[in-house]
Amino acid sequence: xxxxxxxxxxxxxxxxxxxxxxxxxxxxxxxxxxxxxxxxxxxxxxxxxxxxxxxxxxxxxxxxxxxxxxxxxxxxxxxxxxxxxxxxxxxxxxxxxxxxxxxxxxxxxxxxxxxxxxxxxxxxxxxxxxxxxxxxxxxxxxxxxxxxxxxxxxxxxxxxxxxxxxxxxxxxxxxxxxxxxxxxxxxxxxxxxxxxxxxxxxxxxxxxxxxxxxxxxxxxxxxxxxxxxxxxxxxxxxxxxxxxxxxxxxxxxxxxxxxxxxxxxxxxxxxx
Amino acid sequence: xxxxxxxxxxxxxxxxxxxxxxxxxxxxxxxxxxxxxxxxxxxxxxxxxxxxxxxxxxxxxxxxxxxxxxxxxxxxxxxxxxxxxxxxxxxxxxxxxxxxxxxxxxxxxxxxxxxxxxxxxxxxxxxxxxxxxxxxxxxxxxxxxxxxxxxxxxxxxxxxxxxxxxxxxxxxxxxxxxxxxxxxxxxxxxxxxxxxxxxxxxxxxxxxxxxxxxxxxxxxxxxxxxxxxxxxxxxxxxxxxxxxxxxxxxxxxxxxxxxxxxxxxxxxxxxxx
Numbered sequence: 001x002x003x004x005x006x007x008x009x010x011x012x013x014x015x016x017x018x019x020x021x022x023x024x025x026x027x028x029x030x031x032x033x034x035x036x037x038x039x040x041x042x043x044x045x046x047x048x049x050x051x052x053x054x055x056x057x058x059x060x061x062x063x064x065x066x067x068x069x070x071x072x073x074x075x076x077x078x079x080x081x082x083x084x085x086x087x088x089x090x091x092x093x094x095x096x097x098x099x100x101x102x103x104x105x106x107x108x109x110x111x112x113x114x115x116x117x118x119x120x121x122x123x124x125x126x127x128x129x130x131x132x133x134x135x136x137x138x139x140x141x142x143x144x145x146x147x148x149x150x151x152x153x154x155x156x157x158x159x160x161x162x163x164x165x166x167x168x169x170x171x172x173x174x175x176x177x178x179x180x181x182x183x184x185x186x187x188x189x190x191x192x193x194x195x196x197x198x199x200x201x202x203x204x205x206x207x208x209x210x211x212x213x214x215x216x217x218x219x220x221x222x223x224x225x226x227x228x229x230x231x232x233x234x235x236x237x238x239x240x241x242x243x244x245x246x247x248x249x250x251x252x253x254x255x256x257x258x259x260x261x262x263x264x265x266x267x268x269x270x271x272x
Numbered sequence: 273x274x275x276x277x278x279x280x281x282x283x284x285x286x287x288x289x290x291x292x293x294x295x296x297x298x299x300x301x302x303x304x305x306x307x308x309x310x311x312x313x314x315x316x317x318x319x320x321x322x323x324x325x326x327x328x329x330x331x332x333x334x335x336x337x338x339x340x341x342x343x344x345x346x347x348x349x350x351x352x353x354x355x356x357x358x359x360x361x362x363x364x365x366x367x368x369x370x371x372x373x374x375x376x377x378x379x380x381x382x383x384x385x386x387x388x389x390x391x392x393x394x395x396x397x398x399x400x401x402x403x404x405x406x407x408x409x410x411x412x413x414x415x416x417x418x419x420x421x422x423x424x425x426x427x428x429x430x431x432x433x434x435x436x437x438x439x440x441x442x443x444x445x446x447x448x449x450x451x452x453x454x455x456x457x458x459x460x461x462x463x464x465x466x467x468x469x470x471x472x473x474x475x476x477x478x479x480x481x482x483x484x485x486x487x488x489x490x491x492x493x494x495x496x497x498x499x500x501x502x503x504x505x506x507x508x509x510x511x512x513x514x515x516x517x518x519x520x521x522x523x524x525x526x527x528x529x530x531x532x533x534x535x536x537x538x539x540x541x542x543x544x545x
Contacts (some may be wrong), residue, residue, distance in 0.1 A: 039469070049331065183303075186305075187307050190308070190314075
């Protein structure tokens, strides 16, 4: 185990350093991605203003504010795209180098993604989070989030990070078949933003569709941790939800191993 | 002058036909890109649809009206995206790599060379969905369309595309001073997302910015609301006023952006060795 950490830790540290080197660009990207959250905020305020009911999809107006910004914090931290690293490696042929080194390619990608996740949690995650809590208590008049919920939230986030990265690894295998992955990435992001609950809480969907989502890994990526943060799950339901996340981690891990074996068997790298 | 125009048209045809050969070679990529943009827009509509299961109208707007605005917003965006996508590369790469050199060496207008190097087929996804939604709005009577409106419509989408191009060119030209300006361009470009919805839902400061500073409201929401005829604004006078202002803004922004671009060309230094 210790040896493993020694081998893979540098991947995470390198990624952290790389991120730090491009700070300027990064802050601008934060700014841009917050745009989306603010559009959502104003849109939802208008929606609640036009509604005769005070709760929509099981959330009050105040809870919706928390939902919107926690979705930002959560997805920013857990939804790390590794499929474009895979496609980069495949297109340039550097994947061959990774195959001859005595390391696990997928493991190195996951650890690299972890470096990014840690960085994003610190910047800007924690700051937005604290800002949101202050806003919540002073302006919205909701109680401060409990320590238990924060811990459960972080645990759930860890698993959602793994689900997302392992899924994205499988998705990245597409790069072995087509070189232009940009369009696929866009389609994937659009569909995922919908299925994970980034765009709209899943409770807004019709009952039948919600049942279907229970059988997909996506709701576990954003919707689950944020709802845990809001304290919407208790007792056995909470246990079940966490267990479901863990199950997806295992399933996607096995699926990734299977696909990777199949794909590398037919891989041809030219030149190098 | 006419001879010059003719020459440029011929050149554009030659350059773009090269590009079509590339597309034909990789049809799958083309389809993927198209689908990517198509899906992104579909999700936006699905979002509105789900929300309207809960509320009858949003600040006085019906679902059909919002879908029309949403669709209308895609058309100028798509036109600009189709023809001038290469401007992004100026912002991100061409200046800092020194690849911009090649444009300086040919006896042709530099801006023309930049945009004629590439057509972005992905934009067809946006144009497709925009057209579908607008036609749908007209068919079910949400939007007004008679001869006058059609003329204003055509003028409006082209003025809108010019506003898009000008904003892109302006922020890309900053790269001549800073070497890369991709992030700035991205911030400005993403502001357009605000204009997909009626601007009255936003705080005053945001509304001011997207109407007058980076005037995306004039590209989408304001002309679209004219075609919807909300609050009795579908007379000729109002149309002329809104579309006229849009054209004026397009002209001003284009002049400023193009001047900045030319100024940038003068101070451009290659990054070579």
